[in-house]
Amino acid sequence: MTKISTVLFDFDGVIADTEPQYDIHINALGEKYNLGVKNFALQVKGTTSPDILKKYFNHLPSKEQSKIAKELEDFELNMDFPLVEGVMGFIGYLKENNYKTGIVTSSQDLKMKRALNILQLSDTFDVVVTAARITEGKPNPMCYKLAAEDLHSSPPECVVFEDSLHGIRAGQDAGMRVIGVSTTIPKEILSGKTNCVIPDFTDIQQIIKYLN
Numbered sequence: 001m002t003k004i005s006t007v008l009f010d011f012d013g014v015i016a017d018t019e020p021q022y023d024i025h026i027n028a029l030g031e032k033y034n035l036g037v038k039n040f041a042l043q044v045k046g047t048t049s050p051d052i053l054k055k056y057f058n059h060l061p062s063k064e065q066s067k068i069a070k071e072l073e074d075f076e077l078n079m080d081f082p083l084v085e086g087v088m089g090f091i092g093y094l095k096e097n098n099y100k101t102g103i104v105t106s107s108q109d110l111k112m113k114r115a116l117n118i119l120q121l122s123d124t125f126d127v128v129v130t131a132a133r134i135t136e137g138k139p140n141p142m143c144y145k146l147a148a149e150d151l152h153s154s155p156p157e158c159v160v161f162e163d164s165l166h167g168i169r170a171g172q173d174a175g176m177r178v179i180g181v182s183t184t185i186p187k188e189i190l191s192g193k194t195n196c197v198i199p200d201f202t203d204i205q206q207i208i209k210y211l212n
Contacts (some may be wrong), residue, residue: 002156004211007094008147010016011105013163013184016081019069025075046166048106076111076124081118084183086201093204102147106137127151138166141174179210
């Protein structure tokens, strides 16, 4: 098996435990516009805002779509970023041991700049791929392929930490090893869809074994 040199993180639900906030906001949008989509927030996890608007709200007038986009932007610029337990220690371990690291997220630039500044992670990662750089969002593997290219890493050298089904598929279709983080979706659902599943990053020694 190829030695892992590169670790790529999704952001929401992997570094920051923000998904409960998204659940409230996104499900409220679904109800407000009578989409009739069961577990709407779960269906769109890992998806970019433009893709959500295009798929679920394109029947609305452009003015109303712009209003929804602005509401999403305002929400993200005011949300909190509680950390997933143990993640800072794990990131520290990776940096100390010369792994290349990156964030690969469906979030927009403004949100990520604010989040990384608040979490004091602005200069931590070797690459940050956001929605601004991709034309096809998760589950398309474009985002993970871009990160690997930026870091001059081959896909088999990369391991991905993801909490959403769209993100897991994106990492796998990019040819990378994927570890599921069960902060958002129960372990029972993620098991069998990833190489392994962790609840968080508190057991660093066990996670390290997955990198070998």
